[in-house]
Amino acid sequence: xxxxxxxxxxxxxxxxxxxxxxxxxxxxxxxxxxxxxxxxxxxxxxxxxxxxxxxxxxxxxxxxxxxxxxxxxxxxxxxxxxxxxxxxxxxxxxxxxxxxxxxxxxxxxxxxxxxxxxxxxx
Amino acid sequence: xxxxxxxxxxxxxxxxxxxxxxxxxxxxxxxxxxxxxxxxxxxxxxxxxxxxxxxxxxxxxxxxxxxxxxxxxxxxxxxxxxxxxxxxxxxxxxxxxxxxxxxxxx
Numbered sequence: 001x002x003x004x005x006x007x008x009x010x011x012x013x014x015x016x017x018x019x020x021x022x023x024x025x026x027x028x029x030x031x032x033x034x035x036x037x038x039x040x041x042x043x044x045x046x047x048x049x050x051x052x053x054x055x056x057x058x059x060x061x062x063x064x065x066x067x068x069x070x071x072x073x074x075x076x077x078x079x080x081x082x083x084x085x086x087x088x089x090x091x092x093x094x095x096x097x098x099x100x101x102x103x104x105x106x107x108x109x110x111x112x113x114x115x116x117x118x119x120x121x122x
Numbered sequence: 123x124x125x126x127x128x129x130x131x132x133x134x135x136x137x138x139x140x141x142x143x144x145x146x147x148x149x150x151x152x153x154x155x156x157x158x159x160x161x162x163x164x165x166x167x168x169x170x171x172x173x174x175x176x177x178x179x180x181x182x183x184x185x186x187x188x189x190x191x192x193x194x195x196x197x198x199x200x201x202x203x204x205x206x207x208x209x210x211x212x213x214x215x216x217x218x219x220x221x222x223x224x225x226x227x228x
Contacts (some may be wrong), residue, residue: 039219046206046219046220046221046222047155047157047163047208047219048219049216049217049218049219052217060216060217062216062217063216096162096163100210101168103151103168103169105151105169105211106150106151106152106153106209106210106211107210107217108153108165108168108169108208108210109153109163109165109208110165110168110174112162112163113162114162115162
């Protein structure tokens with residue numbers, strides 16, 4: 001059974017770079033049937049997709065965050081990572097790593113990490 | 123943009139219907155997630171109405187025109203959660219989530 005576990009610093013200052021890593025077990029990031037990505041949820045609010053990518057390097061970003069986001073996948077260690085540059089208080093959220101299944105008609109998120117709370121505060 | 127009502131209330135044993143509105147959403151594949159407080163979301167329906175392993179038959183979906191619908195029959199107290207619809211038609215398109223609906227079981 002696939003498991004995802006996100007990790008990274010929980011407290012940042014404005015203008016810092018948020019860096020999170022997701023460790024995958026029970027599956028391989030080299031799968032051709034899946035994308036690997038990040039979704040965040042500000043406190044008390046809904047879900048916001050940040051971006052997803054394949055092990056081949058195909059990346060897809062939320063247009064509203066694209067200029068500040070860098071993602072990577074490491075097939076040798078079954079990890080994938082997120083960097084969000086120049087953070088502000090508006091980036092305070094729980095960050096979920098998630099696997100998306102590539103379906104015939106659409107893609108959906110079938111496995112999620114436990115969530116990492118990141119607070120941006122001076 | 124996917125539009126969901128902020129809240130839906132239903133008594134135990136009754137049927138809950140949660141809509142997800144979007145322009146011509148009937149032409150797209152819609153997926154639904156359940157999120158209990160303090161937990162990660164869990165997919166309860168994919169491709170409009172298919173249930174992953176372990177999801178009860180009480181959960182069903184429909185999608186036509188400008189509205190997709192999640193229906194939960196015989197609602198239980200344990201179904202109380204936030205529910206989100208999601209669309210990701212083409213890998214080159216942005217992923218969209220609805221704003222979420224809080225289901226309260228009275």
